[in-house]
Amino acid sequence: MEQKKIDTEQASEIASLNVLKKMWEIRIFEETIQELFDSGELYGTMHLCIGQEATAVGGAGTLKKSDWIVSTHRNHGHCIAKGTDIRAMFAELLGKKTGTNEGKGGSMHIADLAVGNLGSNGIVGAGFPIAAGAAMTAQMQGTDQVVLCYAGDGATNEGSFHEALNLASIWQLPVIYLIENNQYGMSSSIEQMVNIDKLSARGESYGIEGITIDGNDVDLVTKTVEKAVSKARAGGGPTLIEALTYRHKGHSKSDKLIYRSEEECREWQETNDPIIRLEKKLIQQGVTNEVEIRQLEMTVRKELNDMVASVKLDNEPTVEDLWTHVYSEDVV
Template identity: 55%
Template sequence: MVNNLEETIYSNQQMKKMLTDMMLIRSFEEAVEKLFQEGKIPGTMHLCIGQEATAVGACAALTDEDKITSTHRGHGHSIAKGAEIKPMMAELLGKATGYGKGKGGSMHIADLTIGNLGANGIVAAGLPIGTGAALASQMKKKGYVVLCFFGDGAANEGAFHEALNLASIWNLPVVFFCENNQYGMSGPVKEMVNIEHISDRAKSYGIPGFTINGNDVIEVAKATQEAVDRARSGEGPTLIEAETYRWRGHSRSDARKYRTREEEKDWRNTKDPISKFKERLIEESILTEKEFLEIQKTIDTEIHEAVSFAEESPEPSLDTLEVDIYV
C-alpha cells in the first residue's frame, strides 16, 4: 500500500485530475438521484456513490485506445473513461440527444470513440464481451488492453469462470477488475462465497490475483497499471479485487434492511475515497482548500448545464422506434 504520495508515479496535475474526476462522478450521481426522486428519470438506476476511486483509479491506467466493459452500476466507469456528462444525462432522461438516443437509459451507456464498449444490465455479461474484445486485440495485433469491471455478485456467475478460463489459456490482454462493495443485491459477500478473497479464484486459472483497497485511488491506479502493463507485454490476464462500499442501496428501491446504519456511517466517515484523497493532497501541499472549493464550483456549473441540456432536449420521435434494432 502507498504510504505517501512521493512514492507515486503520477504528477501533481494527474493526481488533481483523479480527485476532480471522483468529485465529478459523485456530483453527477447526486444530481441523478435528485432527478429520479422528482420523477424525471424513467426506469431504475444503480448509483456508485462511495465507489468513485475504483473507476477513476482503474481508468487512470488506461490509454485512449484501451477498452472497458461496464456494469449496471456504470456511470462512474463512463465518466472516468472520458464520457461527456451532457449526453449521459440526456440518456438517463430518455432524450434523443443521449448516448443511446434515449433508448438505452442508465444501464446501457456506451461510447466506442473513447473505448467504452458499454454498460450492461445483465450481471457478469461484460466479462465475455471484454474477453472477446481482448481476443480481437490479440488476433489483429491492435495492442490495446481491455479492462472488465464487474461486481462481487458477478464472480459467482458462470460467465465469470468461462471468461477467466479462456483469457488464461489464450493469454489474452485483459484485466478483470472486481468491485467488491461488500453486498450483492440483498446479501453480504461472506454469505455468498466460501473463500477469504474473490481474488483467490485467480489461482484456479493460473493467473495473478490480488486484493487491494478500492477506496484508495492511488493504490487502485498503481495496481491496475501493473496489470495493464503485464497484459500489454503479452503476459496475459490479471484478476484484481478492489474492496469498496456503495453508500446507497443496490438500486433505488432498496431499503438496505440487510445492513446497519452504523456500518454505513463508518464507511462514510472513515473511508470516503474523496475526502481521504483530498486530505492527502493538502498534507502533501499539492492542493489547497481554496482550490478544492474552486474545483467543486466548476463541477457544480457543469452538472447544472448537463441537467439543463437534458431537460431541454427533445424526446425520441416515433419514426426512430425501429432504428438501430438489428434483430
C-alpha cells in the same frame, strides 16, 4: 536537472488534481440523477456508485483512448472515467435524442465506442465473456489494446466468470478483470455468498495472478491497474484484481437498505470515503488546500447543473426512431 524535477512535480500535482476533479464529477453526477429521480423527472431505476469513485477513476483512468472497458449495471463512474461525454449521459438518462444511445438505452446500457467504452450491461456477469472476446480480437489483430472489465463481487458466482477466466488464461488474453467488492451482492453480504477470504484467490484456479487491494485508495488502484495493463499489453496475459470498496447507497432505487446497519454505513462514509481520503492526502502533501478543493467542487456542480438545464431543452426520440438501430443497415 532542478528545473526538470520541478516540472515533474508540477505535472504530478496537476494529475492529482485532475483525478480529484474526475472523482467529484462522478459523485455529483450520481447525486444529480438521484435528485432527478426523486423529483419524478427520470424514469426507471438506476444503480448508483457513490463511494466507489476510486475504482472507476483508478481503473479506466489508466487506459489509452484506444483501450476498451466493459462495464456493469453500476456503470456511470466507469463511463465518465473512460471519457464518455457527461452531457450525453445526462441526455440518455433523461430520454433525449442527444443521449449516448439516442435516449433509448437508459442507465444500464450506456456505450461510447469513440472512447473505447464497449458498453454497460444489465445482466450480472455478462461482461466477463464480452471482455474476453474483445481481448481476443486485439490479440488476433496484433494491436496493443487491452480490455478492462468491471464487475461486482456478486458476479463472480456466475458461470460466465469462470468460463471467461479459463479462456483468458489458456489464451493469455490482454484483459484485466477488476472486481469491485462493495461488500454486498444486492442484499446479501459477501461473507454469506462465498467461503473464501479473498475473491482474488479464484484467479489462482485458472493460473491467473490474483490481487486484493484497498479499492478506496485511488493511487493504489491506479498503480495496481497500471501494472496489470503493462503486463497485458506486453503479452503477459490477464490479471484478476479485487478492489475492496463500499457503495453508500442501496443496490438500486428500490432498495430499502434493511440488511446493513447505520453504524456500518457511517463508518465507511466518514472514515473511508475515497474522495475525502484523497483530499486529505493532497492537503497534507501541500498540493492544494481546503479552499481550493471547495472551489473545485462548486465549479463542477455548476458545470453539471448547467448541463442538466441545457439537456432538458433537447428533443426526445420520435416514434419513427423506434425502428432505427434495431437491425443492421448494412446489406451483404
